[in-house]
Amino acid sequence: MHTNESSENYLEVILVLSKTRPVVRSVDVAEELGFKKSSVSVAMKHLRERNHITVTKEGYIYLTEDGKAIAEMIYERHQFLSDWLVTLGVSKEIADEDACRIEHVISKESFEALKKQMI
Amino acid sequence: MHTNESSENYLEVILVLSKTRPVVRSVDVAEELGFKKSSVSVAMKHLRERNHITVTKEGYIYLTEDGKAIAEMIYERHQFLSDWLVTLGVSKEIADEDACRIEHVISKESFEALKKQMI
């Protein structure tokens, strides 16, 4: 279940998009991230190869068990870190940007410790 | 004064090493980071080109004003983030590793907000 920061981001975006629309396609991911469709195409190929997603012949992207686990972990971190920064007085936008970077590098231990403190 | 994560790390290490020894050389940096001397050599070339360091003909590395400013900012973040995580109950080792990654991605705003909360 090894991943890179970029893969984690793609998986998270797929999860988020799937919450608000019936199906997620490469173009949707590209638009959301502001990336070119070719970049997303290559990234999806990698995610397929690593069994993090499956793609139907119509181009609909679905998270596998593995992919979903990663996506949900990252998404939870994102939500939590963003909210936490906002409680510290950081603006919503900056909090979101920072959460988006910190979520990929913080350890499980530190994240859990932070959650515990916030209860 | 533009930098990458890797450059920031090198500058921080140079600063830290200079606190405990009279001079800092490429090999010292390589040993500290666990990198090969060739990698450090190339990195030092980039830091020279961007005027973040100067290197004497003996191979002694010194931070420029710019380089020192970056190094000290990152070092302050490192210290603070590491201490903060330890107060949350994270082990010294993990806190240090996490600080080392978060220090490069957290925004000025968030860092200041966190500092304020810790007073």
Added chain:
DNA sequence: CCTGTAGGTTAGTATATGCTAACCTACAGA
């Protein structure tokens, strides 16, 4: 004097990422 070692550099390799350009397929609509 001569050789081995320390410190440094350069060239070329590899991975991760995103980009542009060119191309393909399928389908909607004049």
Added chain:
DNA sequence: TCTGTAGGTTAGCATATACTAACCTACAGG
């Protein structure tokens, strides 16, 4: 029917980083 557009793929480029291999210089010590 014919064409334009949407969605997707592939090839090749560019940057950031670290690595291995090969080489150079200088100096210590037999």
